Amino acid sequence: MWIYKKKLEYPVNIKNKDLRMARYILTQYGGPAGELSAAWQYLNQRYTMPDEKGKALLTDIGTEELAHVEIISTMLYQLMNGATVEELEAAGLGPSYAQFGVDLFPSDSFGNPFTMAYIKTAGDPIANIESDMAAEQRARATYEHLMDMTNDPDILGPLSFLRQREIIHYQRFKELRNYYLEMQTKNS
């Protein structure tokens, strides 16, 4: 089961509305390298990991990704809070307003809805973990692209924190992958 903590993993307090950045950051909510995709990829893979290390790591990183979904959603909410219909339309968010009003909806920056087809699972622990490593690298690259497009410290702080988490997650997945490879060599 999961327990809710009524706080963010990293605080988000964005003072300036920014619909342009909201549209770009949206991909980290419901896009192919987004937090929702990462969370579900790991939590879905954990059941069949070959040992306790793998089950623990995928459970814990998957859980942290859920906290990152909340950070990204919070950023989107604050970046769009108080926008008028005209402002939303001018920022290219008219179609979003037509369908969802001011609600959030998980999609990529182009508006393609989130799909579970993004998540990878292959019935093989090495293939699974290497797809997790790739997911972390793609997310890191996306955070760098997003950081390239703003100088607002209120936006850069959380983006930088989230990017750094991808680096740590990548490292731990790599250690797990290498450990499994060693085990395979030993046992063959």
Add this chain to the structure above:
Amino acid sequence: MYSYQDRNLNYYNNMNFNQPYYTEDANPASLYDPYQGFIRGNMFPDLYNWYKFEQPMDLTVKSEKDQMLIYLDALSFATIDINLYLDIYPNDRDMISLFNQYRMEADRVRSEYENKYGPILVDSDASNTYPWAWDNRPWPWENQ
């Protein structure tokens, strides 16, 4: 201005993705303190990899409440990051003891915060109030 060349140069300069991973007998000796780790998103100095700005951003503190929450965030963060490390290296005694030190301090600060400002966990002592305190503002996504 976006320059592919500069970007790649920066990328390779910063890159530590391929450094050897820890082994059971090569403990990472010194971690950042919880606050310094928290503002970086990383407790492990040898894994820290910055982008765009070298100095991590300090968090703005506007009140005693902010200060207490940031301290709690930092301690919780330290336990999250050390937890992931321990999943892979379950026999690292020093790291288990560091995890527990931060965990106990986080529990203490959380109780203190909850008694003053309301529950962070619904099953905390701070929920024993009338009227029901859980549905009080602010929610985590609301700007402070």
